[in-house]
Amino acid sequence: MKKIALLTLVMGMIQFGFSQDITDAVRYSEDNIQGTARFRALSGAFGALGGDMSAVSINPAGSSIFNDSHISISTAINIKNNDVQYYNGFNNSKKTNFDLNQTGAAFVFYNRNPDSKWKKFAFGASYDKVEDYDNNWLARGTSNSSIDNYFLSITQNQAIPFGVLKLQPGEYIEDAYANIGANPNYGYSVQQVFLGYWAGIIDPVNLDDLTNDEETNYLSNIAPADSFNQSYIYNSTGYNGKFSLNFSSQFTDRIYFGINLNSHFINYDKITQYYESNSHPDALVNNVYFENILSTYGSGFSFQLGSIVKVTQSLRVGLTYNSPTWYRIEEESSQNIDSNYADPEIGYIGDIINVYPAYNLKSPGKFTGSLAYVFGKYGLISFDYSLRDYSNTKFKPSSDPHFSEQNSIINNLLTTASTYKIGGELRLNQLSIRGGYRFEESPYKDSFYQSDLNGYSVGLGYSFGNFNMDLTFDQAQRDSNYRLYSNPGFSNSAFIDNKQSNITFTVGFNL
Template identity: 60%
Template structure:
């Protein structure tokens, strides 16, 4: 009888890397500037327009469009609704939160030298929330593939040929001490820890378990018999990805606008997953398992942007911008817990172990955006942005690391180039502005049935009080995707239909 229960008490450090997966690469490579209400109302189609604090994050030349210094602050109410299917089970969930999603100011300095073509330049800073990680849902149902959590642990134990002797306790050694020591092994420390959890929870056993000379045994079997396997999988994540842009832009003869951004990025992410597995087969040695994982991630990064806007005529503008890759430095902490129905009576409690992993690097893909805008005098405008980003260029570093090298190859084979386009329009009547937009973003995966395209639309209103403007926007988008319970072994996926809705309110000032 075995039992292993890990709670939040202790802290250990290790210099070896936890296994990452492709979902991490996608999560930190996708960005969606939440932005000002005007920006949101027009679905972010601002690459050739400028004149909005959030437009600076699309094309850094946009700050030079301002005629006078400007500042804005935005609050948003962000909601998500998920419909989840897992084999014969269906669930739904919803959550919402209120956040400061934008803050920025542009300071305009005009050149009084009439002989110079350089009319003005702008210095700006802009904070925008570029991703919201808040999500909460449950997937439950009977696994029709007769696939159990045992396949997760067997994939690590058999797939990495873990010698059974490593999983044994030394004289006087506690389980938590052994778990820590195994995690420090340079090669496959994380994989061996998973095998350790599988064995001490009773889910798997080595061949020749009763043979005292079986230290070199590398073949493991399951203690879960075939039967009706029910899964109840809970997923909860919180956090955000933020971006702070320091901007310089200039205006040449009111025809050509050029800008550069130096961007600071920061990640704050926490994910908790819990799987409860039950087996209706009474002859199964293990028929009740709970497996929990808590991942906390922090990171910081740097990128730059170059952009230009050209007025071909007084009405027609074109824009072009380049977003460099973002170079992140990321740190992970992982806490794991497992329990099963075959618990040893003399093992009732094991203190928490927070695995603190060595910092690693992540390089996200670059992006190129081309834009067109047509201005109907003081009446209104139409704007269109088209962007390309190749997600297969994501790289975990150091690339010389065997684990990262294999993962980068998987990324190249699984992810693809993604296009996105945004269309926005605005009609002005006296002090009131009416706005709308549509956006589309291709899946970053080659298999868009696994992770679908995103479609969204937006509406908004604005009122100009003179030196103050008040804007309100509503936007909604949808995406269907599959979420694999685990990246190896138990890879059966929950099918999720997600709908994202937000309301944004912005107060802007001409300084």
């Protein structure tokens, strides 16, 4: 009977808790279009060039640069390497995956009216992976702060009567956890205190007075100590993808216009596992395990407007506006907790899924200005500059107290960030040699949270006439301080030096 009741709870429960914060806002606002090998070889500096399917994802006017209809498909080997420092501990992890990261086609139609200034039109459809969320790392070290502060800090900021944490007659422990989450007066934060109590980590001060349901003061069963051995495992999978419909045209011999209508989709799963131990002789709790699982699904819409002008036959100028992306996001979570002092029934809580109400997120818009110089058949050099104000990221509905608080945090911590990209190509008959560099400023006002990004790229291409093959290696590096939990009482952070390397292969055809 317990299993049947549990399934009913999982299927029917709607939770009113919150896990959304500034890290989610940044995650879904940043873009790192992986694209074709040629695009990546020039570090994405393609805003004024066009003539490449991933260039169209930067400036929609670029499809009219094609002389013929074109199709391309790209695969990549993605390698993420993390060096992690956590107090006195150092660890390294690496994750490699193979991926289809781009495909698309552009169809070019020439205007046969010789008197018209509109020379040609292009229509395109493409898929680009915007971000790859596959990642894993381990933080391990000795800290002087325990996980008990995670639970105690909630009780210090919110009066939680002990009676809320107790089981009602005939109520199972998983029922109580579910009911607390479904109650709009309690929600996610009280669920955490419930976990801390039933895991034996915290108790009410007057535990001996079992009739005192109004008690709101709590203490830890983990004795104060100078050192706690801690491990934190992070594992995530998923992606942020974009499907685009492109429309562009060429006016006279020098001006190109375009628009992209973009459909976005997010699929993100994260599992974190925390272990803590201590050898203090006065501690009732010497070992703690705390697992959190999050699944995120989202969809969104954005548009892009772009133009390219050939100032001369060699010099090109590009300008692009990326609208904000309007996302609708749904999340589910589950939790597991255990300790050497936990109630034996605590394991059933791991079967409860918290289903949160859908929310909206508006990512910031972006402006990109581009310059390119083409040396005839010998090669080219290109430069892109982008500007995006991350403080304009907004959770909605903004009338919600939690989202209003997070929007205030975003406004205080995030800032306007610039991106610089430069790339070049040398053509030796059918062979092309390419290279590029990019620099992205941190979206945070304080680079302590996330540093600037530096990246470089090298690549080769070979044209067989109506068929081309391209191969590129690129690498980018960025540091970050990752807070294990978004809780002021337990602010332990891991310092992560992340390097992302990619080997991309593209084949393209003129139709």
